Amino acid sequence: MKTHLRIRLLLAVLTCLSYSLVEAKASRPAEENDEYAANYASQPRFRALLHYEPGAEEAHVQFDKQAINFFRRLTYGDGWTLDVTTSLADYPYERLKDYSVVISLNAMPGGKSQREAFEKYMENGGGWMGFHASAYNDRNTNWPWFNRFLGCGPFYCNNWPPQPALVECNQEHPVTVSLPQSFVAPASEFYQWKPSPNENPDVEVLLSISQKMYPFGLKDVVKWGDFPIVWTNTKYRMLYLNMGHGDEAFIDATQNLLFVNALRWVVSQDPHGDPFQK
Numbered sequence: 001m002k003t004h005l006r007i008r009l010l011l012a013v014l015t016c017l018s019y020s021l022v023e024a025k026a027s028r029p030a031e032e033n034d035e036y037a038a039n040y041a042s043q044p045r046f047r048a049l050l051h052y053e054p055g056a057e058e059a060h061v062q063f064d065k066q067a068i069n070f071f072r073r074l075t076y077g078d079g080w081t082l083d084v085t086t087s088l089a090d091y092p093y094e095r096l097k098d099y100s101v102v103i104s105l106n107a108m109p110g111g112k113s114q115r116e117a118f119e120k121y122m123e124n125g126g127g128w129m130g131f132h133a134s135a136y137n138d139r140n141t142n143w144p145w146f147n148r149f150l151g152c153g154p155f156y157c158n159n160w161p162p163q164p165a166l167v168e169c170n171q172e173h174p175v176t177v178s179l180p181q182s183f184v185a186p187a188s189e190f191y192q193w194k195p196s197p198n199e200n201p202d203v204e205v206l207l208s209i210s211q212k213m214y215p216f217g218l219k220d221v222v223k224w225g226d227f228p229i230v231w232t233n234t235k236y237r238m239l240y241l242n243m244g245h246g247d248e249a250f251i252d253a254t255q256n257l258l259f260v261n262a263l264r265w266v267v268s269q270d271p272h273g274d275p276f277q278k
Contacts, residue, residue, distance in 0.1 A: 045275035046100040046267050047081045053107040054086050059162075059189075060106040060133055062247040067105050067131065070250055074260065080267075080275075089113075093120045100270050101127035101263070104134035106244050108146075119145055125271040127237045129262055132244025136191065150240065151203040151233035156194035160220035162187045162246050166210040167229065174268075175230075175239065175261045176206045185229075185255055186248040190216075196226040197233075206230040206239075207258075230258070237269050 050071060052064040068084060075082050083099075085091065088109050096102065096117055109118040122128060137146055138154050147153060159165075167185045169176045190209060197203040209216065209227035216222040229242035239262050243249050250256060268274045 039276070041077075041079050044078055044081045045278065046270070047083065047098060048101045048103055048263075048267075049091065049096070049099045050082060050084045050103040050105065051088055051107050052084070052086060052105040056106050056133070059246045060244065063132070063244045063249050064105040066247060066250050067103075067244075070256070070259070071103065071263075074263070088118070091117065093117045093124075096121040096126065097124065099126075100267050100272075100275065101129055103263075104128065104130040106131060106133040108134055108136075115143060115145075119149075122149060122236050122238070125237060127266045127270065128239070129266050130238070130240045132188075132191075132242060134244075135240050135242075149233065149236060149238070150193075150197070151200040151231070151235075152193040152197040153195040154193065156192045156225075157222055158189050158191050158220060159217035159222050160189060161218060162189045162248075163218070165190060165213055165216070167207050168210050170204070170206050173204060173206050173232075173265075175232075175258070175265045178261065179254060179258060182210065183252075183254045185243065186250075186252050187246060188243050188249065189245040190227070190229055190242055192222060192225055192227055197228045197231045198226050200233070202233055202235050204232050204234060206232070230262075237266060237271075239266050 048071075050068060052061075052068070054061060054064075056064070071082055074080075089111075092113070093116075102118075102121070109115045135150055136155055137143065137150075141154070164184050164187050166182060168182045169179045171177055171179065171181060198205055205228040207228070207230035209229060213227075214222065214224055216227075230240065232239045241259070241262060243255065264276070268276055
């Protein structure tokens, strides 16, 4: 009897030791599992095309110039290639398709040929990251596809003058998972849309102006309404960010992180594979 007890006790001890070894191995640092913790690029991981309009209103150009410097700094070490243009006229589909993402700073494709090239690019897996007026459209825009692409209606209203705003995050998306639940975004003019992106089941809203901001504005006052400012239409590889007015957009570390996360996420969804895994 004592022998059986000893055997059972020994088996119990061995079982506990086995579990402990498995857990210890699982919790060991990656380098102890023969995996290197970093993934260094031996060549640029992807190409991006940045588009802006130098003849736009002054506050938009201020943002654009700062954004160009911001994104250029992110290329340090040749981790990726950034090309900058003031016109998409020289970028038919055959050239656009070589880019993993188009970054639009307060600028849209102009004219029939540019619009058709952009539509084809996006319909075939292209990536887009648009800021502020790059999505502005109204009854005079006459581009129905663009509203389907954005996943919302045309411009409805805005606050004025530019001011900081309390924004609330949907933290269930890779772009916002590392952001706080809410933060105060730097001063900007923010657009409201009608119908709202939230009314589209294919749209995932990531950031919205807090309802605590109402009434919102000093000259032009937004009194109420759903107010998304960052979202993705899940039918496309795209992300829209409403920031982009004036020279204060890059003074806040949280908002800068949002921009970096947005770029990384759009690029990581490339149908040719995630370049950050290569």
